[in-house]
Amino acid sequence: MEMWLIIFTNILAFILALIFGIGYYKKKKKEKVSQIRAELWGTAVFIGVMVFFNGIILYVNYSDEQRVKAAYTEMEKNNEERGNEEESFANLELSLKTDKNKGPDTHYIYVANFNKKVSFHGKVYIKTIINNKIVDGEYTTKKITIKPGEKKQIDHFDGTSFYDSYSWEWKGELN
Structure with a gap:
C-alpha cells in the first residue's frame, strides 16, 4: 500500500477518533458520570477507532504481500520445472x-x-x-x-x- 494512503487513513482515523471520543466524553459528562470515567470512555473510543482503522490497513498490506509472494513462488517453481539453460x-x-x-x-x-x-x-x-x-x-x-x-x-x-x-x-x- 502506498505511504500517502496509510498517512491519509491514519489522519482520517485520528479525526474520527477525536470526534467520537470527545462526543462520547461529552455524553458521559452530561449523564453526570465522573470526570475520570468520562475521560476513560472518550479515550477508549479513540483507541478503538484507531485500532479498527489500522487493523484494516494491516490486513490489506498482509493480503498484498501474500499475493506477491504466491506469484513469485509460482513463477520460480514453473521455471525450475521447465529449466532452460x-x-x-x-x-x-x-x-x-x-x-x-x-x-x-x-x-x-x-x-x-x-x-x-x-x-x-x-x-x-x-x-x-x-x-x-x-x-x-x-x-x-x-x-x-x-x-x-x-x-x-x-x-x-x-x-x-x-x-x-x-x-x-x-x-x-x-x-
Missing part, C-alpha cells in the same frame, strides 16, 4: 493473481526474467480461459522491460472473476 523466451515467466480485497475481478500481472544475460523488451498478450477452451478475456500490457533476474508486478486489469486457467504470449525481443 539457454537464453530464451522459455526463461520468462508470468503469474496472474486476483486481488480479493478489490473484488474478484481485479487481476494483477507479475513477471520474471530468469535469463542471466538478456532483457525482454515488448508487450505480453494474456488470455483468461474457461473450461480449457473458451477464451473469456484478453489483455495486452503496455511496453515493458524486464532485466535479467528481475521479478515485478507490471500491470493489473479488470476481467471476469472466474476463469480456470490463463495463457500468455511474449511479443517483443530479447537482447
Whole structure:
C-alpha cells in the first residue's frame, strides 16, 4: 500500500477518533458520570477507532504481500520445472493473481526474467480461459522491460472473476 494512503487513513482515523471520543466524553459528562470515567470512555473510543482503522490497513498490506509472494513462488517453481539453460523466451515467466480485497475481478500481472544475460523488451498478450477452451478475456500490457533476474508486478486489469486457467504470449525481443 502506498505511504500517502496509510498517512491519509491514519489522519482520517485520528479525526474520527477525536470526534467520537470527545462526543462520547461529552455524553458521559452530561449523564453526570465522573470526570475520570468520562475521560476513560472518550479515550477508549479513540483507541478503538484507531485500532479498527489500522487493523484494516494491516490486513490489506498482509493480503498484498501474500499475493506477491504466491506469484513469485509460482513463477520460480514453473521455471525450475521447465529449466532452460539457454537464453530464451522459455526463461520468462508470468503469474496472474486476483486481488480479493478489490473484488474478484481485479487481476494483477507479475513477471520474471530468469535469463542471466538478456532483457525482454515488448508487450505480453494474456488470455483468461474457461473450461480449457473458451477464451473469456484478453489483455495486452503496455511496453515493458524486464532485466535479467528481475521479478515485478507490471500491470493489473479488470476481467471476469472466474476463469480456470490463463495463457500468455511474449511479443517483443530479447537482447
